[in-house]
Every structure is written in structure tokens, then in C-alpha cells.
Amino acid sequence: MAISIDLKQLIGEDAFSKTIGVAVSGGRDSVALLHCLVGCGAKVIAVNVEHGIRGESSLKDSKFVADLCAQWGVPLEAFSVDALAFARQNGYTVEQGARELRYRIFDELLECGKCDYIALAHHLDDQTETMLMRMLRGTGVRGLVGMRQVSGRYLRPFILNSREDIDEYIAQNGLSYVEDETNSDTRYTRNLLRAQLVQLKRSFPNLNASLARLSRSAEEVEELVDSLTPQPELKDGAAYINIADMAQPVIAKRLILRAANALGVRQDIEEKHYASVVELRGAESGKRISLTHGLVAHREGEHIVFEREGEQMYAPDACEEFCEGFHLGGEVRLADVPADMAAARERGELYVSARKLPEGAVIRFRRQGDGIAKFGGGSKSLGDFLTDKKVPLRLRDRLPVVAVGGDVLAVFGVDVSSKVKVDPDERQAYRLTLENHEKF
Numbered sequence: 001m002a003i004s005i006d007l008k009q010l011i012g013e014d015a016f017s018k019t020i021g022v023a024v025s026g027g028r029d030s031v032a033l034l035h036c037l038v039g040c041g042a043k044v045i046a047v048n049v050e051h052g053i054r055g056e057s058s059l060k061d062s063k064f065v066a067d068l069c070a071q072w073g074v075p076l077e078a079f080s081v082d083a084l085a086f087a088r089q090n091g092y093t094v095e096q097g098a099r100e101l102r103y104r105i106f107d108e109l110l111e112c113g114k115c116d117y118i119a120l121a122h123h124l125d126d127q128t129e130t131m132l133m134r135m136l137r138g139t140g141v142r143g144l145v146g147m148r149q150v151s152g153r154y155l156r157p158f159i160l161n162s163r164e165d166i167d168e169y170i171a172q173n174g175l176s177y178v179e180d181e182t183n184s185d186t187r188y189t190r191n192l193l194r195a196q197l198v199q200l201k202r203s204f205p206n207l208n209a210s211l212a213r214l215s216r217s218a219e220e221v222e223e224l225v226d227s228l229t230p231q232p233e234l235k236d237g238a239a240y241i242n243i244a245d246m247a248q249p250v251i252a253k254r255l256i257l258r259a260a261n262a263l264g265v266r267q268d269i270e271e272k273h274y275a276s277v278v279e280l281r282g283a284e285s286g287k288r289i290s291l292t293h294g295l296v297a298h299r300e301g302e303h304i305v306f307e308r309e310g311e312q313m314y315a316p317d318a319c320e321e322f323c324e325g326f327h328l329g330g331e332v333r334l335a336d337v338p339a340d341m342a343a344a345r346e347r348g349e350l351y352v353s354a355r356k357l358p359e360g361a362v363i364r365f366r367r368q369g370d371g372i373a374k375f376g377g378g379s380k381s382l383g384d385f386l387t388d389k390k391v392p393l394r395l396r397d398r399l400p401v402v403a404v405g406g407d408v409l410a411v412f413g414v415d416v417s418s419k420v421k422v423d424p425d426e427r428q429a430y431r432l433t434l435e436n437h438e439k440f
Contacts, residue, residue: 003032003169005040005157010150011117020155021047021077021106021115024069026061026178029121031068032166033158035175037119038072045075045115049105051083051098054180061178068176077114079105095190110153122147123158123166124208129193131211136193138271140253141225144218146211162208229254232262238307239263243281246304252278259306265293280304286393300392307394316397322361326435328400330363330412335431337422351429352402352410352420361409363400370401372408373417382408389414402432 007015022037024030024046037044046069050062062078069076087097106118122130127146134143149159158166170177201207229251232239239259246252256277273291280287280299287299291306298305320327324334337351338344344351370382380388386396391414402410402420410416413434422429 003036003158003161003165005036005042007037007040007042010155010157016041016043018043018116019114020044021109021118023047023049023102023106023118023120024065025049025180026064026068027121027180028170028175028177029123029158029166031175031177032169032173033119033121034068034072034074035173036157036169038074044119045077047106047109047115047118048076048078049102050078050080051101052081052085053083053094053098061180064178077109081105093189106154117153117155119155119157121158122156123161123163124212125163125197127159127215128208128211129190129197131215132197133190133193141218141221142254142257144214145222146215146218148219160212225250225254229258232259232306234262238305240300240303240305243302243304246278246281249278256306260291260293260295263295263306263308265295277304288394296394298392298394300394301390305392305394316365319362319364322357322363322402324430327363328365329398329435330400331433331435332363333431333433334428337426337429341422348413348433350410350412350414350416350432351422352416352432353422353426354429355426356420357402357409357430358404361402361404363402365397365399366401366408366411367406369406370403370408371406372411373419375418375421382411386411386414399434 020042022034022044024034048062048065050058081101083098087094109115131146149156230245232241239262241255253274276289277297283299285299290296294308324332366382371379372382372385373379400412401408409420412432
């Protein structure tokens with residue numbers, strides 16, 4: 001099959017007004033992709049990521065890309081990362097770590113407007129390798145879909161072309177490229193499979209076409225599942241899924257995957273983690289489990305809530321003097337007392353009496369032994385008080401409080417103590433609000 005790219009078919013009639021970032025390593029596939037896009041009149045920039053894996057050899061490849069871009073008049077965005085250190089720190093393989101760092105860079109370029117799309121040089125043989133790797137790992141239907149030609153703002157213009165098509169294009173156009181010596185290193189999983197596929201294709205010459213048909217069939221199933229699956233609710237940096245929507249296993253898995261994706265986790269969730277999350281449906285509220293890639297999930301009322309581990313922005317022992325301004329995720333302002341306190345509470349506003357607030361009040365997070373005076377008389381431990389107010393366990397240590405010693409006078413976003421209740425004749429009071437309001 002001859003190589004050509006129909007940009008309008010891929011991304012629409014205004015395709016030539018869009019900037020396409022082309023991932024260029026210097027290898028034959030990415031060089032062919034850049035050349036083809038330049039040749040069809042696309043507005044492009046090249047993106048090169050030096051992973052810090054192959055030392056001088058890697059640096060030479062990046063220099064080759066820089067020289068090529070200068071020769072062709074293509075703007076270049078060049079980056080250097082330490083994929084080895086990143087992989088060690090995060091428990092990834094080197095391949096996983098390098099991929100994660102690449103996509104972070106691509107996402108940033110898309111987010112900041114440097115380009116409208118990212119084009120990747122994956123081709124039909126890459127598709128076959130990807131599908132077989134997923135099968136060997138026990139993938140579900142979603143994994144059989146393989147890589148799409150257009151996936152959001154990512155393009156794979158060569159996904160229907162074979163490696164032989166690209167070799168022919170390189171030869172016809174006399175293009176130079178570099179060869180990554182690690183491509184023959186069978187210690188890397190994909191390289192091992194690629195080497196074995198050479199023999200497999202001799203016995204099954206239609207292997208690429210057969211798996212392409214399987215991919216299309218799987219995509220039809222996926223489109224149906226997608227249409228039946230609701231979106232998680234995103235709120236305050238967490239993803240909420242309704243337990244009532246998890247009755248069907250295939251829908252439950254898709255919900256869990258969408259929640260993880262919404263929080264920036266691209267890698268597939270393992271089967272054991274799906275099972276652990278599903279078990280939360282029958283757990284008591286507040287039950288928490290750790291998942292993969294820094295995710296945690298909680299049972300919270302009729303929802304399961306996903307968030308990234310270690311998201312708290314302030315040290316647990318942080319403590320600041322009470323005054324106007326921003327403190328530990330909350331804001332204090334002297335303001336007019338509203339006529340409708342109930343409506344103010346719905347807006348996330350609490351009011352503390354300025355004349356009743358004792359000296360020495362501070363803003364901090366809750367501590368062991370804290371108590372609060374209730375309306376109607378008596379006092380409670382702060383923990384029991386927050387339970388009564390149905391504040392999720394996962395949030396309790398993140399809510400700033402106003403306190404003197406162990407006496408809590410207000411919990412931002414929740415309630416105030418009877419000791420600092422605003423009297424009817426007060427015209428001004430301290431207004432307490434959370435930067436990210438969640439109503440309890």
C-alpha cells in the first residue's frame with residue numbers, strides 16, 4: 001500500500017490551519033512521518049524527547065533530529081528527561097517510564113497551545129505487536145481494539161500502513177535516519193516479540209490483516225459499552241462513580257477505568273484492582289484501598305471515590321495565626337452579615353462572631369483530643385461531630401479549623417461552634433470559605 005496522508009479526512013476541513021506536533025526520534029518511521037506531513041503541506045513542529053537511556057548514542061540521535069529539522073525548515077521542540085531514574089522512583093519498567101514521560105510532554109504541548117494535535121508514527125506492524133502483547137497479558141475486549149488512527153488529539157496517520165510500506169517510502173525518497181541499537185535488544189519485551197513475529201509471519205502471512213479485523217470487531221463492542229457507561233463526576237480533584245451504576249461487570253470496569261483516566265492515569269488497571277474496587281460496593285462507608293499508579297479508592301455513601309494519593313497541599317501540623325487572608329486552603333474575610341444565613345451556608349460561607357472570637361485563635365488542621373461546643377448545649381469530640389455532619393473520612397484531615405488549644409471554634413466548610421455564633425445585632429463578622437467548597 002502506497003503511503004499518503006489525507007489530513008482533512010483525519011481531522012476535518014480546517015486541517016491545514018492546525019499545528020501538528022510530530023514525535024520524531026530520528027528512526028525510519030518518524031522520519032518518514034515528518035517527511036510525509038511536510039510534503040502534504042501540513043503545518044508542523046517536530047517534538048524530540050531524549051530519554052537519557054543510551055548515553056552518547058541517544059544524544060547523537062537527538063542531534064540528528066535537530067540537524068534534519070534545520071535542513072527541512074521545521075521548528076523543533078527538544079526535551080531531555082531521565083527515564084531510568086523516573087522508572088526506578090515510580091516502580092515502572094524502563095519502557096513504561098519512558099512512555100509516561102513522553103506523553104506528559106506531549107500533553108503539556110497540547111495544553112499550552114504549542115500544537116493542536118500530536119502525530120505518532122505507529123504503523124500496522126506496531127498494531128499487531130501491541131495487540132499480541134496485550135493478549136499475552138490477558139487483556140479484555142478494550143485491549144483488542146489496539147491503537148486508533150485518531151484518538152482525541154493524537155493522530156496515527158500510518159496505522160494502516162505496514163513496515164514494508166514505510167521501508168519503500170524511505171527508499172523512494174532517499175531519506176536518512178538513525179537506528180536505535182536497543183531495537184535488537186530482546187531484554188525489552190516488545191523487541192523480543194518483534195523478533196519472534198518475523199518467523200510467525202512466515203507461517204501466517206495474513207497475520208496483520210487478521211488482527212486488524214479482530215481490532216475492528218472489538219471496536220464495535222467498545223463503542224456499545226461506551227454508549228452505555230455514564231461519566232464519573234469530577235469534584236475537588238476526585239472522581240465519583242455511583243455504586244448503582246456498577247451492577248453490570250463490563251460497565252463497572254469501564255467506570256473504574258474512566259475514573260482513573262480522569263485523574264491522569266493512562267496505564268490499564270490490573271484485573272485484581274477491578275475486583276478490589278467492586279468489593280467496595282459492599283464495604284462500610286470510609287473503607288479505603290490503594291490501587292496502582294498512586295490511586296486510592298474510598299467507599300463514600302452511595303459512591304466510590306477515586307483520588308491521587310498524597311494530594312494534600314499543606315503539612316498536617318501547619319498552624320497559622322487567625323487573621324484575614326488565605327490560610328491552609330481556606331479564606332477569612334471581615335464581611336457584612338447576610339440576611340439569609342441558610343442561603344450563605346449553601347454557598348459555602350460560614351460566619352464567626354468577631355467580638356466573641358477569643359485571643360490566640362489559630363487556623364490549623366484537626367488534632368487528637370479536639371472538641372467542639374454544639375448548638376443546643378454540650379460538646380462533642382471533633383471526630384464524632386464530623387461523623388454526625390457526614391464528612392467523609394478522606395477529607396477530615398484536610399479541612400482547616402479555627403481553634404484555641406483543643407477547643408475547635410469552626411470547621412471550614414462544615415459548621416461553627418455555639419461559642420462564636422453570630423448574634424442578631426451584629427453587622428459584620430468573619431466569613432470563612434474553602435477554596436474548593438464541598439457541601440456537607
